[in-house]
Amino acid sequence: MMKKPLLVSLAAAALLTGANVNAASMFDRMTEMETEMKALQTELAEVKAAKAAEAEEAAVEADDEEADADEGEDAEDAVESDDEDADEEDEENELEEQLTELNKRTSGNHLKFGVDFRTSVDNLQYKMADGSKQKNDAIFSNRLWLNMNWAATDNLSFTGRLAYNKTYGGRSGVNLQTPQGQFDTFDWIVNQNPNADGIVRVSSAYFFYRDDSFLGSDIPWTFSIGRRPSTNGHLVNLRDDDVASSPMGHSINVEFDGASAKFSVWEDVGMYFKFCGGRGLTNADAKYTAAPYAETDDVDNIDLLGLIFVPYDDGQYTIGTQYYYAANLIDMNTAGTGFETVGGLHSVTANFVVSGIGDEWSDFLDDTTFFISGAMSITDPDKGSEQGMGGKITSMPGQPLTFTDDRYDSQTGYSAWVGLQFPSLISEDGRWGIEYNYGSEYWRAVTYSEDTLIGSKLAARGNAYEVYFTEPLIDDIFSFQVRYTYIDYDYSGSNGFFGSVTGATNEISKSPSPQIVDTASDLRAYLRYRF
Numbered sequence: 001m002m003k004k005p006l007l008v009s010l011a012a013a014a015l016l017t018g019a020n021v022n023a024a025s026m027f028d029r030m031t032e033m034e035t036e037m038k039a040l041q042t043e044l045a046e047v048k049a050a051k052a053a054e055a056e057e058a059a060v061e062a063d064d065e066e067a068d069a070d071e072g073e074d075a076e077d078a079v080e081s082d083d084e085d086a087d088e089e090d091e092e093n094e095l096e097e098q099l100t101e102l103n104k105r106t107s108g109n110h111l112k113f114g115v116d117f118r119t120s121v122d123n124l125q126y127k128m129a130d131g132s133k134q135k136n137d138a139i140f141s142n143r144l145w146l147n148m149n150w151a152a153t154d155n156l157s158f159t160g161r162l163a164y165n166k167t168y169g170g171r172s173g174v175n176l177q178t179p180q181g182q183f184d185t186f187d188w189i190v191n192q193n194p195n196a197d198g199i200v201r202v203s204s205a206y207f208f209y210r211d212d213s214f215l216g217s218d219i220p221w222t223f224s225i226g227r228r229p230s231t232n233g234h235l236v237n238l239r240d241d242d243v244a245s246s247p248m249g250h251s252i253n254v255e256f257d258g259a260s261a262k263f264s265v266w267e268d269v270g271m272y273f274k275f276c277g278g279r280g281l282t283n284a285d286a287k288y289t290a291a292p293y294a295e296t297d298d299v300d301n302i303d304l305l306g307l308i309f310v311p312y313d314d315g316q317y318t319i320g321t322q323y324y325y326a327a328n329l330i331d332m333n334t335a336g337t338g339f340e341t342v343g344g345l346h347s348v349t350a351n352f353v354v355s356g357i358g359d360e361w362s363d364f365l366d367d368t369t370f371f372i373s374g375a376m377s378i379t380d381p382d383k384g385s386e387q388g389m390g391g392k393i394t395s396m397p398g399q400p401l402t403f404t405d406d407r408y409d410s411q412t413g414y415s416a417w418v419g420l421q422f423p424s425l426i427s428e429d430g431r432w433g434i435e436y437n438y439g440s441e442y443w444r445a446v447t448y449s450e451d452t453l454i455g456s457k458l459a460a461r462g463n464a465y466e467v468y469f470t471e472p473l474i475d476d477i478f479s480f481q482v483r484y485t486y487i488d489y490d491y492s493g494s495n496g497f498f499g500s501v502t503g504a505t506n507e508i509s510k511s512p513s514p515q516i517v518d519t520a521s522d523l524r525a526y527l528r529y530r531f
Helices: 006-016 026-064 071-108 182-186 236-240
Strands: 111-128 133-151 156-167 201-211 219-229 245-248 256-266 270-282 302-313 319-330 339-355 367-383 412-423 431-438 462-474 478-489 517-530
Touching: 236 412, 245 270, 245 302, 245 319, 245 478, 270 319
Parallel strands: none
Antiparallel strands: 111 133, 111 517, 133 156, 156 201, 201 219, 219 256, 256 270, 270 302, 302 319, 319 339, 339 367, 367 412, 412 431, 431 462, 462 478, 478 517
């Protein structure tokens, strides 16, 4: 009788029961399922081949048996043969059932879909510069990510994400005081009736090419182009409970269209370079104009070029650096009727990460992550703009805007960020995290997509404090998090644009406008499903 290989059977059982919960992503899980399916197909073919061979051998033996064989022995042999046939039939049926189930899981094709759905509630509290307070005790929201992966070949793949993020009952462009003609976009019926707001938003979509050699050299490299995965980057991903995307989240966290190329120049120490470039705003007129898509006189193209250099990453200790220059950044014009180009921005970031403190000192320290990060921004003002960059507003509310003369000076800002994430002391798989960051008067980050409703804490010109607890409820499929973020601003303009209109660096206590935020807090709780 044939013996079923235990390794393949146990691996298949793990996949089918959802025990394989440590894969980095949905795509990894689906790829593992396809690999397992191929192994099962091979095993099933071997089972059938062996079964056919045994049947042929049994037929030959039957022909050679003497006609006067003992009838009792013949009956006993027949019973044993029937038992073996039954065992082999059960084995074959079980393998076929496992193959059928895996085929259902992978949809029988190479295009993989994954769902990441989160529902959350935030309590927001603000204290304004004049001492007044504003708040929202409970703002509920749903966020849905539909992830797509398609590996056309071993070298070429496609990755995409469709995103939906909306407050309960909210719909942009809806005004309950307008005539009934606007009711077709009301949230209650928006997905059941034809309307002008039928938008599917693409968060990321890009081709990804990888190869083990570059121009004949033994340098593994990758290239991608499209709408880049440039949010939830390194270090920010820890509190967001996500796999990190390419950028360092300390200084950039926005959706972006462009290209990148990575070169692993010294794999033994994890050293690599990554070149990035893209366009954050295209200067082009509308389609139905005299010259469709021609450049206009309003604002210039916003372009970004950057370099990520990681000199060392052994899995436990990582040193990372990043530089980028963003050209032709914008702000509202002084009349408040549109935008104007105000200048460029240099940004430099460096960090050090320890993923596991010490050398097996304790299980707790082995599973603890510590990081420290520093960043610097240097403005490059366009002296032809009316407002420049980094100036202070000197006029009172209701008066024409006026600014200090230093708005055309290049200003340097600094930021520091430190964090610790460690195992829960009250559950087996939970994680605690504590973080602190500080930004100086002229600190400028491009982190508008940071997932904090009160604004980006990493853009704060002042002090920010955060503590969070993440608890897996069902493996890594269903989780809970509670997080508290508190920001104490020293200067205005942290979450504004790049000029002196919305990005003015007035001291909070001396601001000509009392209606700017002095302190802000966000207490969030969420439930999240991922598969």
